[in-house]
Amino acid sequence: MLGFLTLIGAAMAGVVLGPADLHPWQVIAALVDRLPGIDLTSDLGPRQLDIIWDLRLPRVVLGALVGATLAVCGAAYQGVFRNPLVDPYLLGVAAGAGLGATLIFAGAAARTELVPIAAFVGAVGAVVITYLVGRRLGERTSATLVLAGVAVASFLTAAQTFVQQRSAGDLRIVYSWILGRLSAGWSDVRLILPYVLVAGFAILLHRRLLDVLAVGESEAESLGLPVARVRLIVVVAATLGTAAAVAVSGLIGFVGIVVPHTVRLLAGNSYRAVLPLSLLFGGAFMIATDLAARTLVAPAELPIGVVTAFFGAPFFLSLLRRRPVSV
Amino acid sequence: MKRYPIAASRLTVEAGGRRLLEEVDLEVAAGEWLGLIGPNGAGKTTLFRALLGQVSSSGQVTIEGATNPNRRQRAMALAYVPQRPVLPPAMTVAQYVLLGRTPHISYLRSESDEDLAAASDAIEALDLDEEKDRELQTLSGGEQQRVILARAIAQEARTLLLDEPTAALDIGHQLSVLSLVDRLRKERGLTVISAIHDLTLAAQFCDRLLLLYQGRVVAEGSALEVLTEGNIGAFYEVRSEVLLDGDGVRAVLPQRTSEEIETPIPPRVSAP
Numbered sequence: 001m002l003g004f005l006t007l008i009g010a011a012m013a014g015v016v017l018g019p020a021d022l023h024p025w026q027v028i029a030a031l032v033d034r035l036p037g038i039d040l041t042s043d044l045g046p047r048q049l050d051i052i053w054d055l056r057l058p059r060v061v062l063g064a065l066v067g068a069t070l071a072v073c074g075a076a077y078q079g080v081f082r083n084p085l086v087d088p089y090l091l092g093v094a095a096g097a098g099l100g101a102t103l104i105f106a107g108a109a110a111r112t113e114l115v116p117i118a119a120f121v122g123a124v125g126a127v128v129i130t131y132l133v134g135r136r137l138g139e140r141t142s143a144t145l146v147l148a149g150v151a152v153a154s155f156l157t158a159a160q161t162f163v164q165q166r167s168a169g170d171l172r173i174v175y176s177w178i179l180g181r182l183s184a185g186w187s188d189v190r191l192i193l194p195y196v197l198v199a200g201f202a203i204l205l206h207r208r209l210l211d212v213l214a215v216g217e218s219e220a221e222s223l224g225l226p227v228a229r230v231r232l233i234v235v236v237a238a239t240l241g242t243a244a245a246v247a248v249s250g251l252i253g254f255v256g257i258v259v260p261h262t263v264r265l266l267a268g269n270s271y272r273a274v275l276p277l278s279l280l281f282g283g284a285f286m287i288a289t290d291l292a293a294r295t296l297v298a299p300a301e302l303p304i305g306v307v308t309a310f311f312g313a314p315f316f317l318s319l320l321r322r323r324p325v326s327v
Numbered sequence: 328m329k330r331y332p333i334a335a336s337r338l339t340v341e342a343g344g345r346r347l348l349e350e351v352d353l354e355v356a357a358g359e360w361l362g363l364i365g366p367n368g369a370g371k372t373t374l375f376r377a378l379l380g381q382v383s384s385s386g387q388v389t390i391e392g393a394t395n396p397n398r399r400q401r402a403m404a405l406a407y408v409p410q411r412p413v414l415p416p417a418m419t420v421a422q423y424v425l426l427g428r429t430p431h432i433s434y435l436r437s438e439s440d441e442d443l444a445a446a447s448d449a450i451e452a453l454d455l456d457e458e459k460d461r462e463l464q465t466l467s468g469g470e471q472q473r474v475i476l477a478r479a480i481a482q483e484a485r486t487l488l489l490d491e492p493t494a495a496l497d498i499g500h501q502l503s504v505l506s507l508v509d510r511l512r513k514e515r516g517l518t519v520i521s522a523i524h525d526l527t528l529a530a531q532f533c534d535r536l537l538l539l540y541q542g543r544v545v546a547e548g549s550a551l552e553v554l555t556e557g558n559i560g561a562f563y564e565v566r567s568e569v570l571l572d573g574d575g576v577r578a579v580l581p582q583r584t585s586e587e588i589e590t591p592i593p594p595r596v597s598a599p
Contacts, residue, residue, distance in 0.1 A: 205435050211422070212429050214415035222379050222409075223482070224402025224430035269417040 010284035011060050013291060027052055055184040060287055062182050062189050062248065067255055067286020069196045069245040071278040073238035074256025075263075076203045079210035079271055080234050081142045088242040088256040091149035091235070095156035096126025097246040098178060102160045105174050106167040115177070116191060116247035123243035126156055127235075142217070142231065179303030180250035182290050192244040199241030203275060206234050210271040252286075254308045258316045259285055265319050285312075331389070332357050332404070332518055333378065333486055338386035340370075340377050340542075347373040348384070349542040355486070360512060360519040362533030364526060364553070366563050369539040371522040372410065375488050378520075379407055391485070402430035406479035410490040410522075414463040420474050421459040424449055427481030449481035452511065469500040473507070480511060487512075489521035493528065501525070505532050530554055530576040538562060550576040 012028075026044050030052055044052075073088040081090070089095075100122025104115045127149075134148035164174050209230050213220050217227050242256075259282045260274055267273040286304075289311060293302040333355040340348040348370045355361050363371045377384040380401050390396050391404045406427070414423070427449065428442040438446075450459055453473045458466065466474065472492065479487055492508065493501035505528060512519050523529045529536060530550035538546040538553050540562040546553045554576050559567045570578040 208432075208437055209434075212426055214413075214418065215426060216413040218381060219407070219409060219413060220429075221381055221398065222402065222405070222407040223426065224399045226398065264417070269415065270422060 004280060006284040007064065007280045007287075010287040010291075011064060013288070054186070058186045058189055059182055059184040059290065062192075063286040063290045064283035065189065065192060065196050066182065066245045066249045066252065067259075068279045068283040069192075069200065069241045070252065070255040071259035071282025071285070072200055072203055072275055073242045073245075075260035075271070075274050075278045076206075076210070076234050076238040077256070078260060079213060079274075080231050080238075081146055082214065082216070083146070084261065085257070086146070087253075088238060089153075089246075089251070089253075090146065091130045091239065092126030092152040092156060093123040093239060093242045093246060094251050095153040095160065096122035096124070097243065098122070098251065099126075099156045099160040099163070101177055101250075102163050102174050105177070106163050116188070120243050120247040122156075123246055124239060126152055127239045127243075131235075176303060177250045178305075180252035180305035180308075181301070181303060182249055182286075188248040192248050195240050195244035199237040199244070200279065202237035203234060203241070204279075206230060207271040207275045210234070210275075214269070250305065252305045252308055254305075254312045255282060255285060258308075258312045261316065262319055331355055332391050333520070334389040335378065336387045338374070338377055338384055338388065340373050340382050340384045342382070347382075347542050348377060350386070351539075351542075351544055353537070353544075355518055355520060357485075357518055358512070358516055360509070360521070360532060360534045362529040362536045363520065363522040363539060364524075364529055364536055365539035369562075370542040371539055372490055373542070374539070375407065375490055375520075375522070378488065379405060399430055402482070402484070404484050405486050405488055406482040406484040407488045408475050408479050408490065408492060410494060412475050414471065416462075416464060418463055419460050420455055420463065420466070420477075421446070421450065423463055423474060424455075424459075424477045424481050427478040430482065430484075445483060446481045449477040452480055452514075453477040453507070468495055469503070472496065472500070472504050476504075476507065476511070480515075485516070486518040486520065489519065491522050491524060493523070493525065501528060508532075526554055526559070526579040527577075530579065554579055 026048075030044050030049060070088055074086075077086045077088055077090055078084060097119040100118035100120070101115050103122075104111065104118045108114065130145065130149045130152045133152060134145040137144045137148060164171060209225060212223060212225050213227065213230065215223075221227050245252075260278045263274050263277040263281055267277055285308075289307045290304055292311065293304045293307045296302060296307075331354045333353065335351060335353040338348060338351040338353070339346065351370075351374060353374075363374065365371055373382065376382045378388060378390070378401075380388075380396075380398060388395055390401060393400050396404070425438060425442065425446045428438055428446060431442060431445075432438055450456060453476055455470075455473060455477055458470060458474070463471065463474065472495075476492075487508070489508065493504055496504060508519060508521070509532060511517060521533070523533070533550070535548065536546075536550055536553040537544055538558060545562060546558050551571070551574065554569055556567055556569055559565055559569070559579065559581075566582045566584060568580045568582060569576055570580065
């Protein structure tokens with residue numbers, strides 16, 4: 001309930017506030033006006049309405065989707081790997097996406113509309129490589145998979161840096177992409193919506209099973225849980241979701257760790273609470289930080305990844321002081 | 328032929344070119360308490376893992392009529408308590424006991440009223456009503472052992488596999504946990520297979536003992552038949568005195584070896 005209110009509150013604030021000087025009540029009136037059966041006049045001109053409908057609202061929706069996805073996928077990865085320090089970029093998603101995007105910026109700079117696709121392909125490809133390498137290494141335990149992910153990620157990051165250095169002119173674009181940003185416009189929302197819906201749905205369906213997995217792989221198996229299958233499904237879903245989010249927003253850090261842990265501190269460790277609440281608070285958190293990113297130094301914008309870390313880290317530390325985290 | 332709830336024949340487990348278990352034959356009768364004894368590394372835990380289907384093995388395992396059953400069939404029939412169970416942080420007793428119902432719940436469903444009832448019945452049977460909202464980490468060792476047994480009882484499997492259920496407990500709690508297992512076994516008609524290091528406790532609680540040594544069964548039968556000074560000397564490499572009590576074994580007393588007595592342990596800090 002609190003989660004819903006926070007999300008709605010953040011969404012309202014995200015739509016209502018912004019550099020184009022619109023009166024909050026007018027914006028609310030304009031929104032309510034669109035509801036069927038209600039007729040309100042908001043005194044806003046068509047240009048201002050366009051700002052609301054085509055700039056602010058899609059950006060808020062995109063922020064909610066990206067934040068919710070990163071938070072849920074982070075929580076899911078933490079559950080599968082039973083490791084509190086795992087984030088959604090663990091198995092190479094970030095490095096793969098970075099390499100994909102950099103290749104487009106450096107090789108086909110005129111076609112930046114390909115960046116999300118290249119990033120998505122890079123992200124998914126990196127995780128597939130990690131998975132195959134992890135399997136070849138022998139025992140299919142989650143520890144080998146994590147270590148394979150670390151190695152693959154380092155390798156791809158090195159490749160990305162190499163490409164980036166060769167085309168120094170694009171350094172700035174690549175850099176700002178890596179720091180993350182949310183675009184305004186419905187096209188990105190349409191692009192990722194199917195993936196994040198499927199991923200979020202699949203992960204939420206497994207919430208009880210992630211609780212069973214908390215007793216460890218061997219005991220979960222003795223309780224009849226098909227551990228390998230659960231792990232595969234959740235990792236695939238979380239990878240798809242994260243890859244889609246990263247493809248349109250760049251590498252926004254911190255959300256996937258901080259939001260789930262904040263939820264755990266408030267609501268306990270059961271994934272039945274952690275997953276849905278991460279979804280809501282993740283969305284709200286992202287809208288709020290995006291709002292800060294575009295208003296603090298208006299009319300310029302801060303990279304959103306900087307804001308998430310800048311405000312998220314101290315907030316998280318203050319929570320930790322009150323109660324140590326465990327998974 | 329008599330039907331045994333748990334049977335294995337020529338069960339063999341190999342790992343890394345080593346035979347951890349070699350042609351083990353096993354038959355456990357319904358309601359029986361079988362004690363697995365043997366020195367560290369003899370294959371007791373491997374035998375559990377082979378029965379649970381967690382290691383690849385050759386030979387045949389029959390569990391409640393099913394030959395080489397699948398994971399779910401095994402989980403319905405066998406409740407396993409490992410030597411060091413994982414107690415997830417910040418999980419309450421009630422949540423943990425409910426995990427025992429996992430084999431009864433289909434893949435993506437949640438618990439039914441029946442599952443909740445079975446879990447609270449198990450909590451009651453182990454006298455944990457007052458503890459049910461406490462977090463696992465806040466419990467004492469004896470309470471934790473009761474909670475773990477409660478999870479196994481909630482599983483409603485007919486056989487309990489207990490790997491060293493008393494390893495971390497003082498003698499008072501060792502006795503009370505084993506008595507509890509015995510009471511549950513009799514009340515609920517359970518079969519128990521437990522690995523146990525303490526030979527005196529093994530003699531007092533188990534109906535039958537199976538002595539494993541380097542992956543093989545080297546002795547099998549009543550405590551009187553298995554716990555002989557000869558067997559203990561040969562397989563534990565310990566000289567011992569076995570105290571008898573009518574027709575049973577009352578205690579196994581390990582003896583300090585004479586060499587040890589003759590050569591005292593050197594002092595840790597030598598005088599200058």
